[in-house]
Amino acid sequence: MIKLKHAVYVLLGTALFYTSCSSKTEEAVQPNIANETITQASLKFTNQANPADTTSCTYTFLLDNNNNVTGVDSTKLTLKANSKYNCVVYMLDQTQKPVFVVSNEIKQRANYHLFFYQPTPIAVAPLISNTTPYIPGTPVTPNLPPLNLSIVRTDLDTNNPPMQVGLTSVFTTGAASTGNLRFVLRHQPNAKNGTYAPGSSDLDVNFITVIQ
Amino acid sequence: MKKIIILSFIFFATIAAFNAKAQVAPGSYWSVFGGVSVPTGEFAKSGYGDFLEGTIDNKAGFAKTGYTFGLDGAWYIHKTNWAIAATVSYQDQGQLSANDAHTLAAGYQDAFGTDLGQATSHGRYQNLNVLVGPQYTFLFNKFSVDLRANVGIVKSFSTPEMDIVVTDGGIPHPFAQLSSTASGFAYGGSADLRYKLSKKFGIVLKENYVASPGIAITNTDRVNNAGRLDTKQPISEAQTTLGINFGF
Numbered sequence: 097m098i099k100l101k102h103a104v105y106v107l108l109g110t111a112l113f114y115t116s117c118s119s120k121t122e123e124a125v126q127p128n129i130a131n132e133t134i135t136q137a138s139l140k141f142t143n144q145a146n147p148a149d150t151t152s153c154t155y156t157f158l159l160d161n162n163n164n165v166t167g168v169d170s171t172k173l174t175l176k177a178n179s180k181y182n183c184v185v186y187m188l189d190q191t192q193k194p195v196f197v198v199s200n201e202i203k204q205r206a207n208y209h210l211f212f213y214q215p216t217p218i219a220v221a222p223l224i225s226n227t228t229p230y231i232p233g234t235p236v237t238p239n240l241p242p243l244n245l246s247i248v249r250t251d252l253d254t255n256n257p258p259m260q261v262g263l264t265s266v267f268t269t270g271a272a273s274t275g276n277l278r279f280v281l282r283h284q285p286n287a288k289n290g291t292y293a294p295g296s297s298d299l300d301v302n303f304i305t306v307i308q
Numbered sequence: 309m310k311k312i313i314i315l316s317f318i319f320f321a322t323i324a325a326f327n328a329k330a331q332v333a334p335g336s337y338w339s340v341f342g343g344v345s346v347p348t349g350e351f352a353k354s355g356y357g358d359f360l361e362g363t364i365d366n367k368a369g370f371a372k373t374g375y376t377f378g379l380d381g382a383w384y385i386h387k388t389n390w391a392i393a394a395t396v397s398y399q400d401q402g403q404l405s406a407n408d409a410h411t412l413a414a415g416y417q418d419a420f421g422t423d424l425g426q427a428t429s430h431g432r433y434q435n436l437n438v439l440v441g442p443q444y445t446f447l448f449n450k451f452s453v454d455l456r457a458n459v460g461i462v463k464s465f466s467t468p469e470m471d472i473v474v475t476d477g478g479i480p481h482p483f484a485q486l487s488s489t490a491s492g493f494a495y496g497g498s499a500d501l502r503y504k505l506s507k508k509f510g511i512v513l514k515e516n517y518v519a520s521p522g523i524a525i526t527n528t529d530r531v532n533n534a535g536r537l538d539t540k541q542p543i544s545e546a547q548t549t550l551g552i553n554f555g556f
Contacts (some may be wrong), residue, residue: 112420121430124409125317181333204360205421207532286481286531296477 134198134299135159135190137279139173141181141267151175155279155301163191173277175245182268183247185211187281187299202281203263208288208295211262212217213264214278215245215305226290229262231278243305244270245277259290269307277303329428333388334445335454337502338381339512341551345399347371347433349519349544356415356536364419366538370468371433372402376547380514382443382454385471392444393456395498395516399545401433404468412536419535422516424475434465435543437494437518452502457473462543463522464492483529485538492523492543510556519544 110304143149146169154175156167157248175181177192187198202209214222217240222230250266252258282288284295346352351369358364378397385391404412409427417425439460446453470485500514522540530537 121428122404122406122409123428124406124413124426202359206536207534208420253533256383283421283476284532285422285476286483286529286534288532294479294481306442 106170112144129163131193134187134281135187136188136303137299138186139279140184141173141175141187141302143176143230144180144182144206149176151181153277153303154303155303159191168301170303172217173303175267175269175305175307177244177269177272177307179269181269182250183265184261185268199263202263206251206261206263207255208283208285208300209257209261210259210282210284210288210290211249212278212280212292213262213265213267214281215243215247215282216276216278217242224291227260229260229265231280232280232292241273243275244273244307245275245305246270253288255288259288271307273307275305277305279303309385330527334384334391334447335555336381336391337510337555338379339551340377340379341412341512341514341549341552342375342377342395343514343547343549344373344451345376345401345547346373346400348517348546349545350542351401351544352412356411359415359419361504364415364536366536367540367542368536368538369401369541369543370404370408371543372405373459374400374402374433376400376402376545376549378437378486380512380551382445384445389445390448391443391445391454392440393454393458394440395437395458396439397437397516397547397549399433399435399547400438403432403437404470406428412470416474420476422473422474422481423478424473426473426475428471429468431466431468433543436465437461438463439494439496439518441497450504453497454500454502455491456498456500457496458496458498458518460494461491461519462523464488464503464523465543467523467525473480482529483506483531486526486528488523488525488541490523490525493521494518494520494543502553508545510553510555512551512553514549514551516546516547516549517545518547526527 138154140152156169184291189196214230217237219242224232249260249262251261251264281299283298287294313515353368375400377539378529380395382391382393412427439458441458443456469487473482478489480509496518498516502512520543522542
């Protein structure tokens with residue numbers, strides 16, 4: 097029995113020795129994957145009151161043969177006054193063959209992507225929360241007639257709790273007005289919390305907007 | 309290979325049983341042992357999977373072949389071949405390699421779609437198994453074959469810590485999988501071959517399998533549900549040991 101006791105002490109002592117031993121550190125860095133390449137972004141609208149009433153706007157980065165941006169082309173967004181539109185985002189990477197539909201991948205990566213929609217001009221500062229698509233810091237210009245447009249995101253990601261994404265949304269128009277729609281895709285890896293601040297922008301473009 | 313060894317033991321044990329009619333009941337013993345411990349299943353896997361294909365392996369343990377040593381004993385029920393047996397063993401299953409760190413860095417970078425992925429790991433898999441169970445012994449001259457089923461606990465002293473930083477647009481987003489000292493349920497079985505060198509002294513070759521559904525793993529700063537997230541690390545080990553046993 098004494099022998100057994102000694103053996104137990106030796107065993108536990110050895111275990112503690114090995115437990116306290118420090119281990120070496122392994123480190124690796126994996127660089128060089130750029131953010132999503134987006135060469136064309138479109139917003140496609142369907143009037144809720146009349147599904148046959150559709151419209152869209154498209155922002156295109158013009159590329160040379162080496163895929164360098166040589167210019168941009170943006171089409172105007174025209175919406176009917178006092179209407180509700182379902183909006184769907186459609187984005188392409190035309191540098192790939194066949195053309196790659198980036199918006200499909202954004203859907204798969206929705207847990208750390210968030211779209212923002214900011215009409216301008218605005219007469220009062222918009223409500224900023226983790227469920228509104230408006231961009232904090234947007235200048236307020238009470239002396240200019242505002243663009244009468246409000247937006248609500250309608251899709252959710254699979255975070256816990258789920259957060260909005262913005263690949264689909266509802267645009268509600270008011271009285272006839274003109275202005276701009278700023279459209280931003282934020283990439284917020286392990287930082288998405290519903291707000292604009294974390295992360296960086298994969299896309300930040302403007303559409304001239306007419307409500308008539 | 310493990311199955312072949314176990315089946316060989318069972319075959320040998322069956323033969324021994326047919327030849328054991330005139331044997332006396334075995335005597336209680338304890339032993340010290342040491343040997344090799346090989347991770348199996350998820351514990352041994354070292355892949356990341358693919359985020360877009362939905363095949364991320366959250367449970368891959370990156371464990372390595374290591375060593376084990378410990379104490380073992382069996383106390384026979386009066387004049388039978390049945391015993392209550394117990395094992396206390398310490399295991400070291402290694403740490404992440406540089407390749408493993410690269411796998412994690414690339415995996416998290418892809419999963420979060422970032423410019424840069426960085427993985428740093430330190431710490432080893434070190435744990436203690438405490439197992440008890442019934443044992444049946446077949447006697448064959450100087451040889452004995454013991455078959456045992458075990459249940460008990462695995463107590464972790466440490467698991468590898470994994471510190472990840474995904475950087476996008478120059479902004480770092482760090483998070484970590486911490487080292488665990490949790491305990492978990494464990495079960496398994498063993499087969500061993502003992503050879504009696506003298507009345508109270510012998511040697512023993514043992515094949516042991518231990519598995520645990522998992523020990524709790526804590527992660528810090530995980531904000532979004534993307535990329536590998538291990539919250540319960542399964543542990544399974546196949547061990548081949550050699551020991552000396554003492555009768556009492």
